[in-house]
Amino acid sequence: MPRRSFVCRCEDVTLLELDHAIELGLSEVEELKRYTGLGTGPCQGKECMSVLVSHLVRRGLVDPTTVQPFTARPPTEPVTLGALAAGLPAEPES
Amino acid sequence: MDADERLLLRPGPERPAVSVRWDRDRLVTARRGDTVSLALLDQGILETSRSAKYRRPRGPYCLQGDCGTCLVRIDGLPNRRACLTAVREGIRVEPQNRLISGPDPTVLIDTMMRSGMDHHHFMVRPRVVNQIMQGVARNLTGFGTLPDREPEHPARHEIHRPDVLVVGAGPAGRAAWSVLSAAGLDVLWLDRRDRGGLGTEAGPPPEALLPHTGVFGVYPQEQLWAAMSDVPEQAEVLRSIFPRQVLLATGARDPIIPLPNNDRPGVVAARGLLRQLERSGARLRADDVVVIGEGEHAASLAEDLGTEAVAPERVDRIEGNPVEALRLRDGRRSCRLVALAAPPAPAYELARQAGASVAWESGGFAVQRDDDGRCVREPWPVWVAGDMTGYLGERRAAMDGERVARALLRNHPPASPSSPSSRP
Missing domain, CATH: 3.10.20.440 (2Fe-2S iron-sulphur cluster binding domain, sarcosine oxidase, alpha subunit, N-terminal domain)
Known part of the structure; x- marks a missing residue:
């Protein structure tokens, strides 16, 4: 197996691939998420967000006083479609 | 074997x-x-x-x-x-x-x-x-295939209108719950983990806790907090929660450390490993595990695991599948597990959905709050305590949970004259 240093294991984004995206001119959290897919797997950034931002801060690409994470929308924990369906109002009788 | x-x-x-x-x-x-x-x-x-x-x-x-x-x-x-x-x-x-x-x-x-x-x-x-x-x-790249069969019992839906919703039963959440329940408030207290994963030296968590229950979303416009109870072999329960106040203690997460082959099976988070060993009353041989991390945080986790900590700069790569050794710049260390001890990053997601702001502080996004511990005022006051405000560690997180719960109590409005069902 080749040696790889992962930033995001859910979507298999390596440090090399992150730096490649940065070389292409991307530098913001949102842009890098969209280009590499980082943070879009099952963990939704719980493992990789701080790794990404630490890297960007260290490289001087973002201002640590203003940088923000990408939006963490529901569901932040697993939920089944069956459970969500249980919350629907009862169907009107036909 | x-x-x-x-x-x-x-x-x-x-x-x-x-x-x-x-x-x-x-x-x-x-x-x-x-x-x-x-x-x-x-x-x-x-x-x-x-x-x-x-x-x-x-x-x-x-x-x-x-x-x-x-x-x-x-x-x-x-x-x-x-x-x-x-x-x-x-x-x-x-x-x-x-x-x-x-x-x-x-x-x-x-x-x-x-x-x-x-x-x-x-x-x-x-x-x-x-x-x-x-x-x-x-x-x-798919994730599994559909379940073998339909569930025996369909999911249920329950509506809750507690005085306070407390999310998290770690040190901060547990301390906060103690204060709030002692004051006689109607508290709904949730954690996604099971009871076995929440025991401490003081014993198992109090019976009032609803385990296996993860809050998955906050919907401020509807004033709703949504959770699912997922108890093994029981029907799932969707919970629609309309609280008067909320206290969050969702802790911190353990980021990966970007090192060559950091994805190999056998690379784990040191904090999580330690919790798992504690709940099982188990320990590891010192030779079998090595911690990667810096500073006091890594050193203390290494001590608890009975092994040594190695700074990330000293690591050339992780070897073996599963893990067999750490190849260091100045040697090789055999092991069966590599435990990563990066500074924990606050679990800010729910607070941010509720409208809180976060700021980058020492390796993570910490939830910002006022002196009392409040991060949101409308449509419900939301209070945050413990590691999600910046990593504190167990003892200080518990103290913080107690302090914030007392502030919440001072703020708690008297019972509303209208009946609870008139609220959304």
């Missing part, structure tokens, strides 16, 4: 044996109280799935419900977190996202794409190649 090859030492009183069936036909003997992840680790079963893109072997990492790489199929249900599921007699556990048991031909992708894969340019043209690639990729 010989008892000697087992990873765990079990010095305490012997716990009852529990049989786990792994990957169709392998019987694994676990001990009551173990999670599925720990039972598999004990037997040297570290690989539970393949990664999405390079098809590399993966296993549990964070061991506390965050990372998503311990997802397995349990008793016919896909995408169960092995690290949060306690073993029970006869439980069936199967790997996911693997084409076949044994050698997997798709590992060739990893070898062929040695210098990385940019999916914006990879096999995009000619069109027919792209279509074939898309078809293959979609099949490779």
